[in-house]
Each structure stands twice: as structure tokens, then as C-alpha cells.
Amino acid sequence: MRNVWEPSVYYSLGKESFCFAGHEISIRESMDTYGALIWPGAVALCQFLENNQQQVNLMDKAVLEIGAGTGLLSIVASLLGAWVTATDLPEILPNLTFNLLRNTKGRSRYTPQVATLTWGQDLDRDFPSPSYHYDYVLAADVVYPHQCLDELLETMHHFCRPGSGTTLLWANKVRFQSDLRFTESFKSHFNTTLLCELPQQEVRIYTATAKE
Numbered sequence: 001m002r003n004v005w006e007p008s009v010y011y012s013l014g015k016e017s018f019c020f021a022g023h024e025i026s027i028r029e030s031m032d033t034y035g036a037l038i039w040p041g042a043v044a045l046c047q048f049l050e051n052n053q054q055q056v057n058l059m060d061k062a063v064l065e066i067g068a069g070t071g072l073l074s075i076v077a078s079l080l081g082a083w084v085t086a087t088d089l090p091e092i093l094p095n096l097t098f099n100l101l102r103n104t105k106g107r108s109r110y111t112p113q114v115a116t117l118t119w120g121q122d123l124d125r126d127f128p129s130p131s132y133h134y135d136y137v138l139a140a141d142v143v144y145p146h147q148c149l150d151e152l153l154e155t156m157h158h159f160c161r162p163g164s165g166t167t168l169l170w171a172n173k174v175r176f177q178s179d180l181r182f183t184e185s186f187k188s189h190f191n192t193t194l195l196c197e198l199p200q201q202e203v204r205i206y207t208a209t210a211k212e
């Protein structure tokens with residue numbers, strides 16, 4: 001039988017209750033993996049989406065989140081009216097599904113979907129375009145020292161192609177030189193605008209569309 005990942009330690013690191021889009025949101029975290037913790041980029045992008053609903057109107061929009069982790073950002077997008085697919089590595093999905101269902105059931109316009117998406121892997125097979133077209137792709141704190149930065153950029157590019165009309169929203173805490181190198185590469189692939197900078201949290205939020 002497939003081993004279903006369950007957090008072994010339920011441990012509150014920082015805040016696990018939030019209020020966004022008029023709802024109390026309760027997130028189950030764990031110490032087990034990066035994907036079971038809430039990262040500052042997710043909180044910053046949730047705040048941005050809540051405060052800028054005219055600029056980024058998610059009502060009835062198709063939204064994909066990559067590296068969704070605990071699901072906080074997907075929950076907020078869902079509560080703001082989007083049809084959301086939250087994706088991550090397979091071992092993250094049980095906790096992600098748990099958090100999504102517990103916080104959106106009976107509250108959101110569309111039931112959020114959950115899917116495995118390993119950056120750079122089988123994208124044409126599992127998410128062929130144009131069948132899988134999204135208005136927005138969300139990404140929070142997906143850039144940190146890991147071995148898959150090229151695959152991450154390839155994934156962003158897969159969903160945000162020239163002429164697709166897809167907008168990418170990427171929030172990240174700037175931690176290392178490698179983050180700045182990724183940002184340069186990101187800017188060379190996409191038309192990029194810095195939407196917001198939070199100096200205290202050292203988080204930057206970018207919006208991007210594909211270069212023609």
C-alpha cells in the first residue's frame with residue numbers, strides 16, 4: 001500500500017490562525033518538511049490579494065498554485081472566489097488537502113482541487129496546454145537553496161506562455177545570493193513588475209507575464 005504522509009509532530013511555529021477574506025483560517029503545520037510550514041511569502045501574498053482585490057480580481061478566475069505547502073495561499077484565493085488547483089510534491093498533498101477542505105468547505109464558491117506537480121516533470125503529459133489554462137499562477141517562497149531552480153523556472157514558463165494571458169504572481173523572502181540570481185533569470189524570461197516590497201519581512205512580490 002502507498003505510504004500516505006501524515007505529519008508526525010503537530011507543532012505550532014509562529015501563527016497558525018489567520019483572518020483573511022472575512023474568515024478565520026486555521027492551518028495545521030508540522031516540523032516534518034518545508035512544505036508543512038507557513039512561509040512569509042505566502043502570508044505577504046495573502047495580504048496583498050486581500051488588500052488589492054480590484055487590481056487582482058480573482059472572482060471566477062482559474063488559479064494554479066505551485067509549491068502550495070500548507071495551502072494558506074490557495075485557501076485565501078479560493079475564499080476570494082477563484083477556482084483553485086493547489087499543487088505540490090506527492091508527500092505534501094495529504095496535509096495540503098486537509099487544510100484546504102477544513103477552511104473552504106461551505107465557504108468558497110468553488111471546491112479547491114489538489115494535484116501532484118513536481119517542477120519540470122511530465123508537464124506536457126499531466127498539464128498539457130491549452131487544456132490546462134490558468135488566469136493566474138501563484139508561487140510563494142518557492143525560491144530557496146534547492147536543486148530544482150531550473151525546473152521551477154521551466155514550470156513557470158510552461159503555465160505562463162506567450163499569448164496565454166496568464167499572469168504569474170510570485171512572492172519571496174530574499175535570503176541568499178542565489179535568490180537574486182534566480183530573480184535575474186526570472187526577469188530575463190518574463191515581463192516583470194515589482195508590485196510590492198515589504199522591507200521588514202524582506203519579501204518582494206512580483207507580477208509577470210511571458211515575453212512574446
Ligand SMILES: C[S@@+](CC[C@H](N)C(=O)[O-])C[C@H]1O[C@@H](n2cnc3c(N)ncnc32)[C@H](O)[C@@H]1O
Pocket residue numbers: 034035036037038039040041042043066067068069070088089092117118119139140141142144146148
Ligand atoms: C519553502 S516551502 C513554501 C510553501 C508555501 N508556498 C508557503 O509559502 O508557505 C516550498 C514548497 O515548494 C515545494 N517544493 C519543493 N521542491 C519542489 C519540487 N521539485 N516540485 C514541486 N514542489 C516543490 C515544497 O514541498 C514546499 O511546499
